[in-house]
Amino acid sequence: MRKLTVPISEETIRALQVGETVSLSGVIVTGRDAAHKYMIENFIHTNGQPPQSEREVYAALKEILGDGVLYHCGPVVKKEGNTWHFVAAGPTTSIREEPYEADVMEHFGIRAVIGKGGMGPKTLEACQRLGAVYLHAIGGAASLIAQSVKEVLAVHKLEFGVPEAFWVIRVEDFPAVVTMDSHGNSLHKQVVQQSEAQLAALLEK
């Protein structure tokens, strides 16, 4: 098991290979469908010149996402007094962000995207070009992952709804597996090919 600490250097990322298990610590941010749409419209289509109203969020995201980590997650949260807690925080299916992720990664200098189910060729190419990886969290392990969330530091765009907002969190020993590395390898692709061959053999019988 390899320990990763955010911010992560390109060198560290390039050393990772598919199939490796990692344990992640540091400050990361969640973002799913609404977040991606928002980032594309406000930051990427404007070439980094967001409308005045969005500048503050932009600055905050830039700071966290540079050499940072974006987590595809729609958490269940609880508010106690003035502080938020993560109750359940499993990954959501990543492939929905395939059209946007490569641009978002490039724009912010993201080093790792966490989610489940893997992503497609566009993101894989971006990982290779930019020096980034896709980390697969364990689907359904909501309680355990929530426990690795030690602190909620901020929330942006809460008006998108709790699952869709950007939650800035500090995690400790967040467990995941590298399934797309920066060398053009995708564990998902390998496993599909393998099971395809196995299926053909079984159906020959």
Next chain:
Amino acid sequence: MQDLTDAFVELIRRASTQLPEDMQKALREAKAQEEPGSAAENALETILKNVALARQNSTPICQDTGTPIFEIYYPFGVSTRALAEQIRKACAIATERAYLRPNAVNPITGENSGNNTGEDFPTMHFHEWDKDELQVYLLLKGGGCENVSTQYKLPDTRLHAGRDLEGVRRVVLDAVHQAQGRGCAPGVLGIAIGGDRGASYIKSKQQLLRPLDDENPDPQLAEMEEELLEEGNQLGIGPMGFGGKTTLLGVKIGALHRVPASYFVSIAYMCWANRRASMRVSGEEITYA
């Protein structure tokens, strides 16, 4: 019959927060089989830790608490309307207590009802039986695994699957391959052969309520369950699709009469979070399992 709203809330709590012992045992055995230090072993370990934590804290095993499916066996004379009302009320209370995530979305307006009730939500099937007691089974069927569930119409030329058990075998293996890890493997398959499309899907989900170690009364289906479990695992998809020896933890098959023109095979894929619970009401006494 007494008001059972509170009992239904407890049934939901148990289903959502406590993974059945047979599932846990299967996960532990699977972990022991995987390569030490592999991603597959690691995934199973994380899952087992998560299961223990959920039970200890009485929090949902997975944040997607799915579609609640109730199968209700009731004695002659009990009002199913009253039971349905109590079950709906219990779903709302369980949502308030965070045993269930608000999961009922109006498909037209996109609005979430916020309390897990809506048009035909939760799912309830009532069966009158000749016993003097009430037995209720609950399955929390997650969305991710529902999305990889599927139905085939035989013959299927692509898979050279004819209208016989060999044809069934071929489409089931294809379904497991198509699903990869996306249904949060390792999963359990509930399979129905025959029926019309609707009845077939319902029957396939009902199979998921069977304990992993029960024996199919039909010897041919019993044999097929074992064979498909073994062959499904030979595909090597592994936990979460990371590759490995464990892709399936169980296969359960039921059959329905069909019309001569149709031959359907329905495959209900259930994730490792196979959350099922049951309760029996006999007079004043309520027991859970």
